[in-house]
Amino acid sequence: MPTLRPDTAPGPLPPTGAVDVPETLGYRVKNRVLGPPLDTDQLENERLGIPTGLAVFSSDCISSSAYATEEILRVLVPVVGLAAFSLVVPATGMMLVVLFFLILSYRQTIKEYPTAGGAYMVTRDNFGMVPALVAGVSLLIDYVLTVAVSASAGAAALASAFPAFAPWLLPLALFFIVLVAFGNLKGVRESGKVFSVPTYFFMVMMAVVIAVGLFKMITGGLHPQSIHQKGMIDAGSEGGGLFLGAGLVVFLHAFASGGSAMTGVEAISNGVTAFRKVEWKNARRALVLMGMTLGTAFLGLSVLSTRVHAVPYEDGTPTVISQIGKQVFGESMLGHTGFFMLQAATMLILVMATNTSFADFPRLASFAADDNFLPRQLRRRGHRLVFSNGILALAAVAAVLVVVTGASVARLIPLYAIGVFTSFTLSQAGMAKHHITRREPGWRWGLAVNGVGAVLSAVVDVIFAAAKFREGAWIVIVLIPVFVVVLVRLNRQYARDDALLERDAEAAVADPILRRHVVLVFVERLDRATARAIQYARALMADEMRAVHIAWDRTAADRLAREWVRLGLSRVPLEIVDCPDRRVPRGALEVVAAELSGGDTEVSVLLPHRNYRRFWHRFLHDNTADEIAEAVGRLEHANVTTVPFTMGSPGRVHAGAPR
């Protein structure tokens, strides 16, 4: 056992020696299910080139194209009917303008904050803690929503290919969440192999459907599907005869629903360090490619939807993208194959997209916990080096959301994207301030880009919040400040506790010991566990020692007293305390408190503990000892010791001279 004397410097340490104590069942199960534990040293990231880097970080962002067009149509169709198909492309175009500026802005962020470019870090750096918390809370909320939306959309993609799954959207979405959470608990690395397949598969299928669709559209081979099938949302009758003002409101609402496509744009800026050198340059290129992919897919699908007359369904399936796929690929054998491949790719990338949140949420939560704004349990890396508690928390909250909304993307969308744009605004504004403060070469251009980015994000955020306010956005608007207040209070609590714990700590270490040390052995009956406790009690060589029995059953107490007399245990007097209300823990507490009342006394409370062989045997026996420990442990200077006796242990250890 290596002992580090205070005068030696801490060097490399040998690991603890292996001992012959069996592992617990829980640990063996964990080892079997999750794989062997990983050592802290194994915490390394593989470095990614641009193609794999793009695959790893873009699934969240690119996958949004699978539902963004649909959510725009869901707003437009009921109000303006067929005119929706003339408005969906302009709404998409407006969104792409926003996307353009976001990409420009994040190119700046990547360069200036190549190690920790998350909104929380950038905002904390430039504006301090409270704005950073607003950004952090906004992101955490949107990570939860990303998981809920993507899992639900993935389920809808599957059910659009196989309508038999339509009634099982909720269990399917929950299954996806559990699956990805499990993979993350196992510590699936952000490895290129895993991610490249679905991401590039989706990109290829998107390219195919858009290319074939546009070709057919130009050559006149793409026809609208027959309108008014059962379950489609009803088209409004106004036709386009809306007043200008009302029309603008509807249009902005549609624009806001399409904004869900922008989530995930920040992912690359969070993971710059994962790229090969020069990191920020590679990350920037990946960012631009990601933006172009998203833009192409989103715009392409919106254009095709106008021709196909794809209309959202009340219950979410079949999806708009599947309607487009069906019309584009047609009824031929090859066409059917193409359709099913498109749905498979969509489902895969949506499930992958939840993974981005599972990587980012626990990491961000651990940053906040490092700063004492979230419970400290979130800092601890688990069995496989991942932040297990963060993963479990994210999965649980997302699952609740999915259950509450019945795995309906349409019901989740109004809550979505507001958090992301709040964090965009704060981090871009932070960048702008950064440029002003530092005035490094090229700062003017940077200021212009990030300034425009910040203003644009703020405007979009306000539009989103206003347009979707009544449908659920208000929940997010209320939750963000509430969580910030809770987090600040939590932080103050931690600070207070730490101050209390640290005040005079260094002096307290040298405190003289108390004058009197009393050992009390709480005895329920006379058996070997009790004998073991008495043996230990004598080893403590205190100033005073006695056994105490709290008599909740007079007959048993009398029997114990008689046994005590018979054995002539003169060295250990027995005190029997009447306990008419049968509250043994309270009785014990009162005995100990009386002992402590003089001050200047250290009481060791010894509780014989019987270790049973099988865990369920525990339930067959009283847990009075635990209750006593809990009650007595509230008193200062009442030190509760559990003296273990293992049932069926190999016999008594006889050794040492009697003292």
Add this chain to the structure above:
Amino acid sequence: MPTLRPDTAPGPLPPTGAVDVPETLGYRVKNRVLGPPLDTDQLENERLGIPTGLAVFSSDCISSSAYATEEILRVLVPVVGLAAFSLVVPATGMMLVVLFFLILSYRQTIKEYPTAGGAYMVTRDNFGMVPALVAGVSLLIDYVLTVAVSASAGAAALASAFPAFAPWLLPLALFFIVLVAFGNLKGVRESGKVFSVPTYFFMVMMAVVIAVGLFKMITGGLHPQSIHQKGMIDAGSEGGGLFLGAGLVVFLHAFASGGSAMTGVEAISNGVTAFRKVEWKNARRALVLMGMTLGTAFLGLSVLSTRVHAVPYEDGTPTVISQIGKQVFGESMLGHTGFFMLQAATMLILVMATNTSFADFPRLASFAADDNFLPRQLRRRGHRLVFSNGILALAAVAAVLVVVTGASVARLIPLYAIGVFTSFTLSQAGMAKHHITRREPGWRWGLAVNGVGAVLSAVVDVIFAAAKFREGAWIVIVLIPVFVVVLVRLNRQYARDDALLERDAEAAVADPILRRHVVLVFVERLDRATARAIQYARALMADEMRAVHIAWDRTAADRLAREWVRLGLSRVPLEIVDCPDRRVPRGALEVVAAELSGGDTEVSVLLPHRNYRRFWHRFLHDNTADEIAEAVGRLEHANVTTVPFTMGSPGRVHAGAPR
């Protein structure tokens, strides 16, 4: 504090002194909801005269008449149609013959076992443990069924008066169970006042409905209700043209369903001690009165049902008794009042009937736990002197049964009464053996009575089991032996544990102490809680003492080591143990195991514990200390001590000379 030296005899003991430690929230809530705690001395029963004694003990038995006729008809009507009304009175008559012999038999039991006349006790006395367990398990099962059946029938009675309640049978039945369980946790005594009202109210209403009904029947004023309403069970078309053999089977099945009326006959024999002197004489008279009341009500209702053509409904409401009431009382204002009063009385006595089980089940369970056949937690009297754990267990199991069967009396009846008749058989056979063994004056008469009772009970029990086998009786027939086996194994486990614990215990008390005592203080960081633990560690004056830090985070470990050096804590060396897999509890276990490996060593493991002011603060902090305690406590001679430090405690205690 009174100390009982081993050489003094145990005399009366003063109670523990009051100390200035606040009560826990849980206790304050319990005090508010259940009332102040009762002292063990307050465990006294009021003594009852015959009228109140009858009221207290007969609700279970008499209330059976509310559903027994209905369950007979439910068997007969679908098979023989209108001929059912010619068979219901004979089936009832046969049941009354059985009742007559049961009453005769229990008169014997009451005289011979005036203090503990339950089937478990009588059987244990005469046949030994395993038959006693069969009787005990049978009774426990039937107590559960009594609660489920009575609560469900009570709900049906309410819904028959107010059809709006018909969809709410299940929640109503659960509400009744919770209500009675709560009353029992509060410690409602078997007080005459509470019980007399519903019992006598029901008796009066029964007398009225039967008297008026028979009068109208004789004078020709009672007419059949119109047959074939919606929801009535379909009448069979055979009309009485069954073959003799098949007819006998149906008749015996009907008889078996009516047997549910016999449950509760044993209640008075369990509570003889509650009667005024001479107890057994008063109990006997009450028993005869109870039998006569049940017989009259049961027979009267069966006779009236034949005239009214009362037919059970599929979903249990309206009940047969309510159909009889409606026809007997008629449509006048007075008639309506009578009808509602009848339903109210029925509902009240049924709810009361569950109370009998709530008194008997926990008592019987505590007897079995005294004999080490059930978990020992069932022996402990709670806050209000009742066996709280038994009450909660009964309520939980009965609630599950009610949920599973959807509060349907018809579905519960096939499980019912088999357990009761098994225990009747065993206890009557036990009585017969008792007479043969003792040969006290009049033993021949007693032997005859109990012998006939035992044989009759056995025959009836076999008929019940066979007739209702496929509808659910098999469950009970399987469960009884399974539970008996489980209980016997549990008993052996306890015996083995006790043997292990008690072997050499007396010698072990005098064991010499071990040669070496090592104190290890597990340290996470340097704060006042750690300082407190070090102060206590020094007070133990062990042979060796050191602080141990399990380094799951190297940065924190280095910081701690530097602080230790800076403070020059020479008396307490710090050992830093590397822990690459971040499993702090396992690391601690290995350190302690290495220390113990030489044998002959007592290790005191000290864990600084921070007592936070509010209970939820606990969740904000790691529970690593608890995990260490759990892991290390599996090692023999590893004594885990929690050294408490209360956050915001009034400051350090400075006293005593440094040692």
